[in-house]
Amino acid sequence: MDISVEDKKSKLIYIKILLVILVLGCIVTGIILLNQDAKQMRVDSAELMISQVEQGELFLEVRGTGSFLPESQYWISSARQSILDKLYVKTGDIVKKNQLLMSLSAPELQQQMQNKEWQIKFLKAQLNAKSHSVEMLLAEQQVNYEEAKFEYNLVLQQVDIEQKLRDRKFPQLNNSEWEKLLTEKEHYREVMQLEKAWIDTIEASRNADLEVIRTQLDQSLFELKTIEEKVENLNIKAPRDGFVQNLSVEEGQTIETGIPLVKLTGIDSLYVELKIGQDQIAQVEKEQKVVISTRHGSISGFVRHIHGAVEQGTVSVDVELTAKLPKGAKEGQRVDGTITIDHLSKAVFVDRPAHIQANQSSWVFRLDKEGKKADRVKVQFGKTGVHKIEVIAGLSVGDRIIVSELGNWNMKNSILIR
Numbered sequence: 001m002d003i004s005v006e007d008k009k010s011k012l013i014y015i016k017i018l019l020v021i022l023v024l025g026c027i028v029t030g031i032i033l034l035n036q037d038a039k040q041m042r043v044d045s046a047e048l049m050i051s052q053v054e055q056g057e058l059f060l061e062v063r064g065t066g067s068f069l070p071e072s073q074y075w076i077s078s079a080r081q082s083i084l085d086k087l088y089v090k091t092g093d094i095v096k097k098n099q100l101l102m103s104l105s106a107p108e109l110q111q112q113m114q115n116k117e118w119q120i121k122f123l124k125a126q127l128n129a130k131s132h133s134v135e136m137l138l139a140e141q142q143v144n145y146e147e148a149k150f151e152y153n154l155v156l157q158q159v160d161i162e163q164k165l166r167d168r169k170f171p172q173l174n175n176s177e178w179e180k181l182l183t184e185k186e187h188y189r190e191v192m193q194l195e196k197a198w199i200d201t202i203e204a205s206r207n208a209d210l211e212v213i214r215t216q217l218d219q220s221l222f223e224l225k226t227i228e229e230k231v232e233n234l235n236i237k238a239p240r241d242g243f244v245q246n247l248s249v250e251e252g253q254t255i256e257t258g259i260p261l262v263k264l265t266g267i268d269s270l271y272v273e274l275k276i277g278q279d280q281i282a283q284v285e286k287e288q289k290v291v292i293s294t295r296h297g298s299i300s301g302f303v304r305h306i307h308g309a310v311e312q313g314t315v316s317v318d319v320e321l322t323a324k325l326p327k328g329a330k331e332g333q334r335v336d337g338t339i340t341i342d343h344l345s346k347a348v349f350v351d352r353p354a355h356i357q358a359n360q361s362s363w364v365f366r367l368d369k370e371g372k373k374a375d376r377v378k379v380q381f382g383k384t385g386v387h388k389i390e391v392i393a394g395l396s397v398g399d400r401i402i403v404s405e406l407g408n409w410n411m412k413n414s415i416l417i418r
C-alpha cells in the first residue's frame with residue numbers, strides 16, 4: 001500500500017515538471033516569436049503603391065518640356081556713326097524681306113556726297129571745255145595743213161609740167177629757175193609734213209589730257225556711288241522674312257559704329273530644344289523619333305543633337321522638325337516633347353519604382369502571395385520610360401513590388417504590411 005502511494009506521488013510530480021517545462025517552452029517560444037516579429041517593420045498598405053510585373057508590348061518613352069527656337073537669328077549692326085531718325089517696327093512684329101525697319105542719318109555722309117557732286121560737275125565742265133578748246137585748235141591747224149598741202153600740190157604740178165617738157169627737150173625754165181622750183185617743192189613738202197605732224201601732236205595731247213580728266217571723273221563717279229550706297233544703307237531693311245525679337249535703340253539716339261540695332265529671327269524655320277532629366281538622358285540617342293505637342297496640335301521630328309552640359313538637373317536635346325509647323329508656332333512658345341526610346345514586343349516590365357534608374361541592379365520589396373509581407377530582393381532592370389521599366393532578372397511575371405518612395409525601412413530585409 002505504501003509503495004503504491006509513493007509511486008502515484010512520483011508520477012504526479014513528474015507530470016507537474018513536464019507541464020512546467022512545456023509551459024516554459026511555450027513562453028520562451030512566444031518571446032522569441034514576438035522578438036522576431038518586433039524586428040520587422042510594419043507598414044500601412046494605404047501608404048504603399050504596388051505594381052504587378054507584366055509581359056507584353058512596351059513602348060519606352062522619355063518626356064521633357066522645352067520651346068521653339070529659330071534655326072537662324074542675326075543682329076543688324078550700325079556700319080558707322082549715325083543718328084536714328086525713324087523706327088518703323090517694334091519688338092514682336094513679323095517683317096518681310098526688304099521691309100524698311102528704321103532710317104538713320106549721317107551728316108558727314110551728306111556733306112561728302114554734296115562735295116563729290118560738285119566735283120563731278122566741275123570735272124564734266126572741265127572735260128567739255130578742254131574738248132572744245134582742242135577741237136578749235138585742231139580746226140585751225142587743219143586749215144594750216146590744207147593751205148600747206150595746197151601750196152605743195154601747186155608747186156608739184158609745176159615741177160611735173162617742167163619735167164615733161166625737159167624730157168622732150170623743150171624746157172621753159174632755165175637751170176637756175178628749175179633748181180629754185182625744185183627747192184620750193186621740197187620746202188612746201190616739209191611745211192605740209194610739219195603741219196600734219198602738229199595735228200597729230202595736238203590730237204595725242206588732247207587724248208592724253210582728256211583721258212586724265214575722264215579718269216578723274218570716273219573715280220569721282222565711283223566714289224559718289226560708294227557714298228550713295230552708304231547713305232542708302234542707312235535705311236535699315238530686313239534681309240529676309242523674320243520676326244523682330246529685340247530692338248536695342250530708340251528714335252533720336254546717336255548710334256556708334258558696330259552698335260547692334262535690331263535682332264531678327266527666322267519664322268518659317270524653327271526647331272525645338274527639350275530639357276530631359278539627367279537620369280534619363282543616357283537612353284536618348286540621335287535620330288530617335290520625337291512628338292512635339294502644342295496647344296494647337298502635334299508635330300513630329302527626331303533627335304538632332306544632344307548637349308553635353310547638365311544644367312539644373314537637365315540636359316538639352318535639339319529636335320529637328322519634319323512636318324509643317326502648327327498654327328501659331330513661334331519662337332519661345334512652350335511645348336511638351338515625347339522621345340520614343342525603344343519598342344519592345346515581348347518585354348517583362350513593371351511600373352517604374354521611384355528610386356530606380358535604367359540599366360542598373362537595384363533592391364526592391366517583393367510582396368508574398370497574401371500581400372502581408374514584402375521581402376527585399378535584388379533586380380536587374382533594363383530600359384526605362386516615363387512610367388514603365390524593363391525587368392531583366394530577379395522578378396517573374398505576376399510578382400508584385402512596392403514602387404512608391406521607400407521610408408526609413410529601405411534597408412530592412414523584409415517588412416510586414418498591415
